[in-house]
Amino acid sequence: MLQKLYSSRFTPERNYQIAKWTFFVIALLLIAFAYVDVGTISIGSNNYNLSLIRLNKAIAYTIAILGLQVVIGYTGQIALGQSFFFGTGAYISAWLIADHSWPFLLTLLIVIPSCFLIGMILGLPALRIRGLYLALLTFGLAAVFPSIVKLDKLYGYTGGAGGKLTSNYKFIAPSWLPFDEVAQALQKIPLLGDFFGDGPLSTREESRLWKFILFSLLAGLCFWLVHNLIRSRPGRAMRAIRDNETSAAVSGVNLALTKTLSFGVASALGGIGGAIYVAEIGIASPDDFSSLVAIYLIVGLVVGGVGTLPGAVIGGLIYALVPDWASSTQSIAFVPERWLQGPTGSLILGVLLIVLTLFLPGGIVMGWRKFKTKLLGKELSTAR
Amino acid sequence: MDLFLQRVFDAITNGSTYALIAVAMVLIFKATTLINFAQGEQAILGAFAVLQLWYWGIPMWGAVIIGMLFSAVLAAGLERVFIRKFDPADHLPLVIITLGLFLVINAIAAIVWRFDPQSFPQLFPSGNAFTYNNVRLTWYSIFAFGSCVLVLVVFQTLLTKTKIGLAFRAVSSNLESSRLSGIKIGPTLQFGWALAAAAGTLGASIYAANPVLQIEPSMMLRALIFSVSAAALGGLDSLWGALIGGLTIGFVQSVVVQYIPFIPNEMSLSAAVVVLLIVLTLRPSGVLGTKAVERV
């Protein structure tokens, strides 16, 4: 009976949504202020980093995974080469910042359309190539990206194997933002104040905080746009293709247009993610965009949940944090040290990928929804 | 002319090793229309096992044979645990599972044997079999090619002359009728996986035994791309097509290396992907493959 009252036309649901999002934003800001400096969590003798650097990287991955949600999750095309577009966006942005002194936000105006176009063009073969063949080809694309940017001919643009530094551009927080005031106010909170450091923020801290807020806003914008796209006419066409390509074509869906659009959007999102990644770490270097990255992004997609938007956030966090924390883990009882020093993160991600595909095909998000349904007896929303 | 001849020999050397991995992919694709992204990693794990056995004092070729058996058993296990429960027509979970296996196997190989390149023992006599001016044909090239042909002949015989081979081909031809003829599908496909892994391990061992290369956990990633292109060129479902595809890719690689003054190795990988793109776009059934019949 209850759920009938809470249908979306009624205000309580609306208020609940507003409250939920307000809470989310406040929590995000609190985390930002708490971890603006190098924040660590210690478990045993291991220290785990939770600084904003990790979270900013997570945002970059999240947006790239959001692109995979569009093309794999909602259009059903097995495109594995997201690292290609992640890299393309990163390098275009780095080139404009380093060689032409463009501000970061302005580079997006070039990154987005060019990645969109490249994605559409590279998506053209996908009109003929389907299923596994597409997976193969896109994986090949991901594999060649580092060698393309290392080409001598492109050295002037990409910096070759050494990469392209973008540290000439500094993120300076606008002076009207009351960062210091907020920080000091938070520090005065009894008991919890210690979490928020001491004294006013340094310029570096302010810059980091500003980046986090900027990237979060960008991510929010991307999510909002994708959310609307999925519910629009082209979005319905995408889902129709995913569910059954033949019947979608028969019911008048323009396969060519919808698929290339989906590839374009996915690639543009990959490009934005790459631009943010470079803005965070300050250099675009070839090996940061290898085919391993393409696979990790797939891990993020699957672990978060294929075909769910919040899944991209979880996926981004997992990609940014799991390998990093795995390499920070220096000792665990009963585990030989050798197993902690190798690519443990890769091992964990691989195991996660397999275990989730076997036992929880909808990823963490669908798992949580099922759990909530069981707990509250709410009806599971079928509109994915 | 000398240069060209030398290039042909190089092409044969590289092409043979790609062909062996390609054969492994073809075997699995033939039966299940699945592309195993972990094939290269399974192969490198097998090659490391060979290396380990050799460290323990087992003669080289004995080690190779035990290593092939080991990877065959492992692959049969992987098929049973991770692959069989999925619907073969639903590609995404299968691609994801093989990508997961890729990460896990790669990580385990790196943890156990470390990332540092190690030299792999010689499998074949060293030196040149034939020299003419500047053209050298090494024994390694001859034996690599010979092993590849030998493997293909053995597989061809297994698939045409034995009962399980016949069953395997029946399953790849018509799944329903195979089931109705009393063939147990699961174990038959498992046999394909085991055979594929054995071929892969041999391929990776020969690849690593190349006098100019050393073995390291990620060496198969590049080879995987070349092999995939080779397999696609051969039509993904033909054993001999894999050999011809492998030789062609090897040839493209050598020609590109010689004629284009870019960073050579880096461009050859791109060339392989371009070949893949062209083949898949223009002739998805490959140059030698059987034309696919869309079964509804």
Place this chain on the structure above:
Amino acid sequence: MTTPLLRVERLEARYGPVRVLHGIALNVYEKEIVVVLGANGAGKTTVLRSISGMVETSGLIEIGGESIKKLNPSEIVRRGVAHVPQGRGTFPELTVEENLKVGAFIRNDKDINNDIETCYESYPVLYERKTQAAGSLSGGEQQMLAVSRALMSRPKLLLMDEPSLGLAPQIVEDLFARFVTMNQNQGTTMLIVEQNAQLALDIAGRAYVLESGEITLEGQAEELAKDDAIRRAYLGA
């Protein structure tokens, strides 16, 4: 004629949420030819697939008094049930001879080659083409090969799913004549599912009519052939 070779009771089958069969009962006795008639979508194919263990079912299916319900397809073949599926039940990439060998997959005896010879004697066309890929045969030849392939397992019961589908009328007549010969000479028991009622009723001893997943009529084939409803529905009279 005490225990039927095949006994089916209260058979229900579903594909996902859709129930296709609603409690079917039918018997096939040894050396009989039994026909199940029905329009498209009546569930004819599902009846055969249920017997072969290819679909989830509930109810009772017995071969020679023993339940085969819990067995998987490969075990059911070993109990003596051969099934020629709809369309071409052949392996197009394999040669004719290999097709026959696959048919004998469950056997390990020495008579396999003899049986192949026997098969070639009855179908010289197959002998001529024994090294050709089955996919290169004509439709009628492929159907013959599919039937021969099924017979290679030396079944007690042969299930045939619309053997006439897609074949020219003369070829169908020839094929059905061969079924009769097979039945008379070797005593092969057959359960045939058909839309082509005219020919099927000619060669069958008994027949069932299946409509929307239920048996609506059953009886001797000759009597059903005279039944007005049948004539209107299936014989175009």
